[in-house]
Amino acid sequence: MRFKGKVVLVTGAARGIGRAIADAFAGEGAKVVINDINEEAAKAAAEEIKKAGGEAIGIRADVTDYESVKKMVEEIKNVYGTVDILVNNAGYWTIKLFKDTAPEEWERDIRICYYGTLNCTHAVIKDMIEKKYGRVINIVSDAGRIGEPYLAVYSGAKAAIVGFSKALAKEVARYNITVNCIAAGVTKTPGVEGFLKSVGGEEKLIKAYPRGRLGLPEDIANGVIFFASDESEYITGQIISISGGYTTVG
Ligand SMILES: NC(=O)c1ccc[n+]([C@@H]2O[C@H](COP(=O)([O-])OP(=O)(O)OC[C@H]3O[C@@H](n4cnc5c(N)ncnc54)[C@H](O)[C@@H]3O)[C@@H](O)[C@H]2O)c1
Secondary structure, eight states: OTTTTOEEEETTOSSHHHHHHHHHHHHTTOEEEEEESOHHHHHHHHHHHHHTTOEEEEEEOOTTOHHHHHHHHHHHHHHTOSOSEEEEOOOOOOOSOGGGOOHHHHHHHHIIIIIHHHHHHHHHHHHHHHHTOEEEEEEEETHHHHOOTTOHHHHHHHHHHHHHHHHHHHHHGGGTEEEEEEEEOSBOSGGGHHHHHHTTOHHHHHTTOTTSSOBOHHHHHHHHHHHHSGGGTTOOSOEEEESTTSOOOO
16 A cells, blocks of 8 residues: 555546556555546546545546646545645547648647646646655657657657656756656557557557567556655656567667
């Protein structure tokens, strides 16, 4: 029970990677907030965690909307107290060649990935500074490090989160707050099904993955638990790739 009593906010946690992260923290005794834009799914996920013996609530907020995020953070304070650990996981990607994309699509990718991270981090960081404790873990993508065709705008949005995380890490390190990123490789979630189809299926893609399989949401959750743990308290402004050897940049 490494996170007993800690308040953990995971965005976009009704399904996929976010859900696995929420499950992992609940299993370690945390009070978990399942945020999602899909209210019904967020609340259903929280109920499932409670049935399994964990502590969780589901709250709807659109991470692209600062007012909606601030309202959620106030609600969390009333129920559990201030957020100790924030996992910016909500994301969205348009799969098209850049030449075929429209400005509304750039806006969607950038707003959910980058503004979502800015909004949620800004809404909790002052409380973390006050408490002299905090962990911010941003789920990015190897696309933001090596660039992926058909995902150009998303690649840029994720790279922006990496730059932001490194700068923020330096601003808040003195307050015992760490800010780190996990760059996921292709990970099997409901959201990635369209991408798998567009590249010709899982079997084709696996060939590029030295480990011989695609990622599972639990693989990403394991990295998040590490960055949230006391064992990583001297590690900040870093990015690790969890991709079975697909991406090996330094
Ligand atoms: N799955 C992969 O292969 C992969 C690879 C690299 C990075 N990632 C990143 O991991 C994260 C999770 O991906 P996933 O595959 O689990 O996605 P997913 O689509 O399966 O789940 C995303 C969740 O976010 C929620 N969401 C979307 N917009 C939201 C908003 N505005 N406010 C709040 N919630 C919102 C959705 O309702 C959904 O429940 C994303 O940031 C994604 O970019 C995923």
